[in-house]
Amino acid sequence: MSTAPRSSSANPPRKKPGAAKGRGRNRGLTPAEVAEVFRRFQAADPEPKGELEHSNPYTLLVAVVLSAQATDAGVNKATRALFQKADTPEKMVALGEDVVREHIRTIGLFRAKAKNVILLSERLIREFASEVPQDRDALETLPGVGRKTANVVMNVAFGAPTMAVDTHVLRVSNRIGLSDGKTPLKVEEDLLAKIPQEYGVFAHHWLILHGRYVCKARKPECPRCLIRDLCRYPDKTPG
Numbered sequence: 001m002s003t004a005p006r007s008s009s010a011n012p013p014r015k016k017p018g019a020a021k022g023r024g025r026n027r028g029l030t031p032a033e034v035a036e037v038f039r040r041f042q043a044a045d046p047e048p049k050g051e052l053e054h055s056n057p058y059t060l061l062v063a064v065v066l067s068a069q070a071t072d073a074g075v076n077k078a079t080r081a082l083f084q085k086a087d088t089p090e091k092m093v094a095l096g097e098d099v100v101r102e103h104i105r106t107i108g109l110f111r112a113k114a115k116n117v118i119l120l121s122e123r124l125i126r127e128f129a130s131e132v133p134q135d136r137d138a139l140e141t142l143p144g145v146g147r148k149t150a151n152v153v154m155n156v157a158f159g160a161p162t163m164a165v166d167t168h169v170l171r172v173s174n175r176i177g178l179s180d181g182k183t184p185l186k187v188e189e190d191l192l193a194k195i196p197q198e199y200g201v202f203a204h205h206w207l208i209l210h211g212r213y214v215c216k217a218r219k220p221e222c223p224r225c226l227i228r229d230l231c232r233y234p235d236k237t238p239g
């Protein structure tokens, strides 16, 4: 009877797309290399912008809440008409949950999100004089707002050097060698510690956009990548 372990080399465990193969661990970048990565991102795109459409901190907050498990394009399609009718907490509450739900029904989890949009709007009116708070603790008390949403709002609306880590940022940070963290929080901590302050405000935009359009999950476009020579990913797309 065979006593071979189940994960023998004849039947290796499946790796997720993007995971490093067994050619040595992904060594992290040196501080000088990290600075060079962001110098190049900045040179290529000096003022990157997020892709969620909004007209003020409140509509940004709502758009980010709606964007959980949805694409920015899908959210923008739904919010264009919604924000024309309601771009303040008062107007949103006056619109009511049923109308909000109808506007966003093409977005995943729309029922729970419509409820949260109304609840957070009521709370803003009641406890924050209808203003979006600028600090993390206050933001995270709002219904539907977690750490990542708070980071995006603090960064985009108020210019704080926060790192919102989504699936793109996590993957790209692992591949490049900016972080070997496997959770958003660990990657966030690594990025905050390693990225020079001067790049702090735009860093998460550069990483998201890089992940969305170049360093894609299944087949990264390494031949046209501007940091290819610095990147530690062992399975770069040849060409």
Ligand code: SF4
Binding pocket: 175, 176, 214, 215, 216, 220, 221, 222, 225, 226, 227, 228, 229, 231, 232, 233, 236, 237
């Ligand atoms: S070289 Fe390839 S894996 Fe590395 S950052 Fe660029 S696109 Fe991603």
